[in-house]
Amino acid sequence: MSPQATFDCDLLVIGGGINGAGIARDAAGRGLRVILCEQHDLASHTSSASTKLIHGGLRYLENYEFGLVRKALREREVLLRSAPHIMGPLRFVMPHWHEQRPAWLIRSGLFLYDHLARRVLLPASESLALAKHPSGRGLQARFGRGFAYSDGWVDDARLVVLCAMAAAERGAQVLTRHRVEHLADCGDGWQAGIRAANGTTLRVRARAAVNAAGPWATRLPDVPLPPGRSLRLVKGSHIVVPRLFAHDYAYLFQQPDERVVFAIPYEHDFTLIGTTDVDYAGDPAKVGIDDAEIQYLCDAVNRFAERRLAPSDVVWHYAGVRPLLDDHAASASATTRDYLLEWQPAAPPLIHVLGGKLTTFRQLAEDVVDRLAPRLGNTVGAWTRQAPLPGGDNLLANGPHVRNVLHFGDWVEQQGQRYPWLPAALLHRYARAYGSRLHTLLAHCEGRADLGDAVLPGLHVRELEYLRRHEWARTADDILWRRSKLGLHLPASATATLQDWLDRNRLEGLT
Numbered sequence: 025m026s027p028q029a030t031f032d033c034d035l036l037v038i039g040g041g042i043n044g045a046g047i048a049r050d051a052a053g054r055g056l057r058v059i060l061c062e063q064h065d066l067a068s069h070t071s072s073a074s075t076k077l078i079h080g081g082l083r084y085l086e087n088y089e090f091g092l093v094r095k096a097l098r099e100r101e102v103l104l105r106s107a108p109h110i111m112g113p114l115r116f117v118m119p120h121w122h123e124q125r126p127a128w129l130i131r132s133g134l135f136l137y138d139h140l141a142r143r144v145l146l147p148a149s150e151s152l153a154l155a156k157h158p159s160g161r162g163l164q165a166r167f168g169r170g171f172a173y174s175d176g177w178v179d180d181a182r183l184v185v186l187c188a189m190a191a192a193e194r195g196a197q198v199l200t201r202h203r204v205e206h207l208a209d210c211g212d213g214w215q216a217g218i219r220a221a222n223g224t225t226l227r228v229r230a231r232a233a234v235n236a237a238g239p240w241a242t243r244l245p246d247v248p249l250p251p252g253r254s255l256r257l258v259k260g261s262h263i264v265v266p267r268l269f270a271h272d273y274a275y276l277f278q279q280p281d282e283r284v285v286f287a288i289p290y291e292h293d294f295t296l297i298g299t300t301d302v303d304y305a306g307d308p309a310k311v312g313i314d315d316a317e318i319q320y321l322c323d324a325v326n327r328f329a330e331r332r333l334a335p336s337d338v339v340w341h342y343a344g345v346r347p348l349l350d351d352h353a354a355s356a357s358a359t360t361r362d363y364l365l366e367w368q369p370a371a372p373p374l375i376h377v378l379g380g381k382l383t384t385f386r387q388l389a390e391d392v393v394d395r396l397a398p399r400l401g402n403t404v405g406a407w408t409r410q411a412p413l414p415g416g417d418n419l420l421a422n423g424p425h426v427r428n429v430l431h432f433g434d435w436v437e438q439q440g441q442r443y444p445w446l447p448a449a450l451l452h453r454y455a456r457a458y459g460s461r462l463h464t465l466l467a468h469c470e471g472r473a474d475l476g477d478a479v480l481p482g483l484h485v486r487e488l489e490y491l492r493r494h495e496w497a498r499t500a501d502d503i504l505w506r507r508s509k510l511g512l513h514l515p516a517s518a519t520a521t522l523q524d525w526l527d528r529n530r531l532e533g534l535t
């Protein structure tokens with residue numbers, strides 16, 4: 025882009041986390057001209073640091089947040105249908121011990137959880153005799169009894185990228201590594217001053233804007249939140265350890281401080297453990313786990329698992345900042361996870377997005393665009409409820425057999441017949457990451473040689489080009505830690521090797 029070029033649009037979306045990307049997708053699909061600006065990489069902050077669950081939030085029932093849980097449970101089913109490649113059902117087991125919440129309370133909570141919203145894809149909850157059930161293996165023998173219920177897992181960072189792709193395919197301009205530095209009311213809209221990471225600047229004139237800057241939402245220049253509205257920034261951290269349990273169940277472990285900690289099968293070879301809730305006042309870009317949190321998470325698992333976990337077992341960790349709507353709750357964990365949309369008073373249309381969850385992003389985006397569109401003279405109705413995300417489309421339409429997330433394995437098997445030369449592990453990874461976009465990635469490939477050199481084990485030039493051309497990947501971290509989690513499976517030197525290759529093999533036409 026040339027210095028100080030000016031671009032016109034209907035809607036400027038500030039922030040390329042799940043909320044910004046979801047809003048850009050919805051608005052572009054209604055025919056609005058959208059520009060999405062993300063200061064770093066897509067999903068480089070909170071939206072890649074979640075527990076990666078599509079869930080109603082069982083524990084929010086204790087805070088009487090029935091409306092939020094119902095909304096999230098409804099969305100759980102909608103999302104599971106929209107992108108079966110990056111999501112799936114997950115069965116949770118809650119081991120029970122007499123010193124915890126009483127069994128009747130848990131049973132009532134699970135009954136509500138089963139019935140608050142229509143549930144088609146996922147099975148109901150049940151009581152378990154853990155001594156006889158496969159999920160009892162690996163737990164301490166004192167846990168004779170437990171409860172099972174269902175939720176979903178999601179690849180959070182890829183969910184954001186798929187929303188941005190969906191937006192771009194409907195005409196939105198997605199500008200990553202572009203930071204909105206100024207926002208001025210220019211009478212009939214907003215004028216934004218934007219600086220790219222390469223130093224160039226540009227101006228955007230937008231008829232309306234959305235502040236979806238997550239933890240930065242209160243720090244946007246020139247548009248302070250209305251009085252009385254604020255965010256509570258709450259850090260949450262996770263640790264990843266070599267796989268702890270020899271089965272595919274996830275656990276919800278109740279803790280003596282009344283919090284819950286999840287232990288989830290992750291990337292086949294690992295267990296993901298989290299999370300914590302710590303009030304946070306620092307720079308959201310610099311958030312990190314501390315030793316006390318690592319110890320807390322190890323202790324949380326050691327109360328239940330047979331194998332003892334020590335901080336030295338941790339192979340990876342990450343932390344994120346929840347931008348929660350401040351409801352002045354007594355504790356960080358009791359603060360609401362619901363969202364609020366706040367109009368900027370007395371100015372051209374601008375909506376601030378406060379709070380929210382990954383699970384409710386689609387509904388949030390629809391609510392934002394439902395409010396903004398009429399102010400822009402747009403009368404196109406909501407459309408995303410039934411719409412697949414990129415890569416989820418052909419999966420759903422590919423014959424009567426492959427109809428939903430529960431049949432994903434069948435679909436992968438069919439692709440094995442179509443690409444018999446592709447090693448099974450690579451096919452499976454491509455299918456999970458790209459869904460039906462696998463065919464774009466493999467267009468005109470007739471054999472392994474067409475994938476190009478392997479820059480790293482299992483990472484070929486063909487995929488790198490796809491990620492750069494279609495998914496805004498620019499750096500080794502974008503590729504190893506957000507577009508994929510290959511970083512977990514490769515030695516630490518992989519980042520330098522890949523970055524060196526990317527620097528030496530620039531692609532024409534990329535910003």
Ligand SMILES: Cc1cc2nc3c(=O)[nH]c(=O)nc-3n(C[C@H](O)[C@H](O)[C@H](O)COP(=O)(O)OP(=O)(O)OC[C@H]3O[C@@H](n4cnc5c(N)ncnc54)[C@H](O)[C@@H]3O)c2cc1C
Pocket residue numbers: 038039040041042043044061062063064065066067068069070071072073074075076077078079202203204205236237238239240244258259260261299300344345346347379380381382383384
């Ligand atoms: C530990 C933890 C666990 C969680 N687990 C779950 C879960 O299991 N399930 C669930 O549903 N939810 C979960 N959540 C909540 C969920 O992750 C968040 O609600 C969601 O990711 C917030 O998305 P966002 O788009 O608002 O913020 P972000 O993802 O932070 O996106 C905001 C973006 O705005 C950009 N930005 C800021 N200022 C500017 C600017 N001036 N110009 C351009 N760009 C800018 C930032 O770089 C950032 O990328 C969890 C959150 C945490 C922290």
